[in-house]
Amino acid sequence: MADHGLMKRASERDDSFKTFVWNPQTKQFLGRTGSSWFKIGVFYIIFYACLAGFFAVMMAVFYQTLDTNHLPKYTPGDGGSLLKNPAMGFRPLPRAENVESTLIWYKNGDNDDIKHWVEQLNKFIEPYEGTSEVISGQHVTSCSEDKLPGPEEVCRFEDKWLSDKCQKAESWGYNRESPCILLKLNKMIKWVPKVYESLEELPDNMPQKLKDHIEAKMNENNGKIPKMIWVSCEGENPADQEYIGPIQYSPWQGFPAYYFPYMHTPGYLPPIVAVQFNQPMSNVLINIECRAWAKNIVHDRQNRLGLVHFELLKD
Template sequence: MSANKNGDGGWKTFIWNSEKKEFLGRTGASWLKIITFYVIFYGCLAGIFIGTIQALLLTISNHKPTYQDRVAPPGLSHNPRSEKAEFTFSMSDENSYKAYVDNIDTFLVPYSSEKQDNPQKFEDCGAVPKSYTERGDLEHDVGVRKACRFDRSILKDCSGSSDKTYGFDVGKPCLIVKLNRIVNFRPRAPASNSSLPAAIHTSYQGNLIPIHCSAKRDEEADKLGPVDYFGMGSGFPLQYYPYYGKLLQPQYLQPLVAIKFQNITKDFEMRIECKVFGENIDYSEKDRSQGRFDIKMLIKS
């Protein structure tokens, strides 16, 4: 019993020693010194941290990444999206392609004319491919820049105005394709026809990044059928570039190309590759979306 009392007394004495005027083993003066030390110590650490962050922020642009030397050429992406880029549907079953149709509908909403009627944000940049639309340097004090209008009606049969199912109900599906955004990137058109597939030599026009789709396997080429391209030419016109970033061009819409497969062989898994062609657009085996994409399409009769 006395041991418990002694133990209790030792614990209480450690918290407050009335004889030595100590709290937790330290006098008031000792506590004042150690608290002052740690306040100064951690204050200096916080100051160093804040100072380095501020110094870093002074070197970073609000409009453009400081280093873009490791940014790959733009990826090529498509809508609708599907798991593993595989499209399987039946013309007679609306539910089998409804998700694809809904995906395109949602994607094209910003491209409706009523969404681009503000003259303070949008301007017409011509109906034929032209050279880049320069809107000043990124760091210039011009502020928010206008963007070129791109009305979905340009996509014709794949615009959704006359065909609400984008061709899926008749086995002639559309894909809506875009080049992914890179701040201040200027895609360069092919220097000559020699770098283009023979199929688009006659249709290619300047100031355009052309796109072409073909069978992934040469022996399946006859099963793909004709492919139509809708947009401003059969590619991406240069006047929509460069892109100035979300801060300066929050309303920016990149140009689109609609691809319509007119007669893919039914009940056959078709492998298709689509590629864009430009002087500064490369391809990589490690990144299958860099400058191109592959899809599988199975249309059930």
């Protein structure tokens, strides 16, 4: 008797579901007549068409605010940017497993150990090799203080300008106990350096060696200081300064001002400075800080503005 009742209720449920899907008496499909489905279909078509139209209008308004050259809305050049001070970067970078480290550590005379550092520099310098007249459709021109680039031009920078020892063919000095570090300023669109124009403008905390270098360059340049973002590298502590040894910069001890501002022009290659440490002390961890110098560059160790820190350890 119980089984018969269960079968009856199951049959009633099947009939009820079939009636819901299609009711031949009321001509309803899934609980709605044909006219009802037509009305709700028209409603949703109009609703989503209006939604899509509203989205398209908002996107069109948004794109009107963008620069056709893909420049950001606010830049250091117009005073609206939060970024007003450039930072510096260095190469080579540590291995992937020590991505947060700033330690350049290698074993002198071990080709397998220096391979990582040499390959890092080789990869970084690739865009600079064999710089041609046209890169990505943009004209590359030779620049100087008297010959600035045009609106659609970028200044040429070639790896051959670096010193003989800071070259790929010389393994960047890592096989000669004179390792090279490459420095560059981070790209900031429309940022223009305010260079030092007289010795009196040089800040008190600028290293004396750099001041002497600037004065020598001024004497070579008919009494005018070259328009440069100057660079200095020193040991952070007295012991580091003792162990670091002689330092050589190439092709200049700084970044020429005519490479700035960066305007997101295709083919632009930022200038680099090769810093060669000649015979740094072995088996000693040397803390090194390199600073960029211009009147509108602020040095902030905590936020790494205007400077870069790394350690050098040669076994």
